[in-house]
Amino acid sequence: MLTDILNKYKIILGSKSPRRQQFLKELNIPFEVKFIDSQEIYPHHFKAEQITEFLAEFKSNAIQLKDNELLITADTIVWSNNKALEKPKDKAEAVKMLEELSNNNHQVITSICLATTKKTKIITDKTQVYFSKLSKDEINFYVNNYKPFDKAGSYGIQEWIGLIGVAKIEGSYANVVGLPVQKLYKELKNF
Template sequence: MISKIKEKRINLVLASSSPRRKELLEKMGFSFTLERVDIDEVITSKDPDVAVREIAVHKAEACRSRLRAEDLLITADTLVYASGQFLGKPKNHKEAKEMIQCLSGSIHEVYTGVAICYKGEIHSFAEKTQVEFYELEESDIAYYLTHYAYLDKAGSYGIQDWIGLIGVKRINGSFENVMGLPTSRLYQELRRILEE
């Protein structure tokens, strides 16, 4: 499929400020340009699957007017859903600590919505991964919040960081989805769109 993108002279554009999404797309073997998108990420649905897709589509709509004919735009949004509530990015240390405490010793879900805009059409999908944490000690939570960046992460944690290494008991679904981009599903969706 990568050769098909080159043959069709498609310019992939990732509209995201997430270093993890950039890293994952690079690991997939794609060449792409980065675009910044700033929108108010307002959650309008109580259904996490719908909520993340709506935000991803809203990001794509915000960028659509800047696209050229050969551009294929990818946007995404990730939310953690725990105890019946959405956990986005924390605003401060206190909120981050409360989020990690909420996740400790329990199972939560990570949803990533992805929107792909190509030839004027927006396609979207959502992916869900279940994550179970061991019971975390307060000292572990304090260590993580002191030594690692958390303000740019849904649910205040990066599964690829120290807290994921010591705290995650098991996951059911895509590891990369928890990082912010469900790579294998994205690849399949891109293949389907380019074959239409």
């Protein structure tokens, strides 16, 4: 159980993601949300988990902590064809990303940074996701109706596109949603 860590620290979630907030609620972790809107810029030569680890820590460093606070920040990307698919800027980019993911597989990579005033720990999880072939009509329907502009790779596995398009996954489903909850729980217990 998390009793020791919850007695010791006030938990701060450095994310406005409703999915990450919901996961913490479901773990029965009381938390406060604090975040700073910032550009998610990283060195252009970074690849895969180098990107998510850098951004999770970057977000963490942007928030000032008190001695009794433990901050959780995270970053998720879709790694496809040796490049990062982040949040789409517009409808055209969302459609293009989904066309790339169609009938293909990719990795969803999430890194979490746990930080106090005295300690920082970064953990990363990877899930392999396999999409079946999506038609142009299916892609357009999803983008028009679900507007996945706040989601890495332009999709939410928990939404319509995940139900009809994801053939299989290897790894954590929660990671694809945006937070590898099992790894987070384990790390919090041992922090």
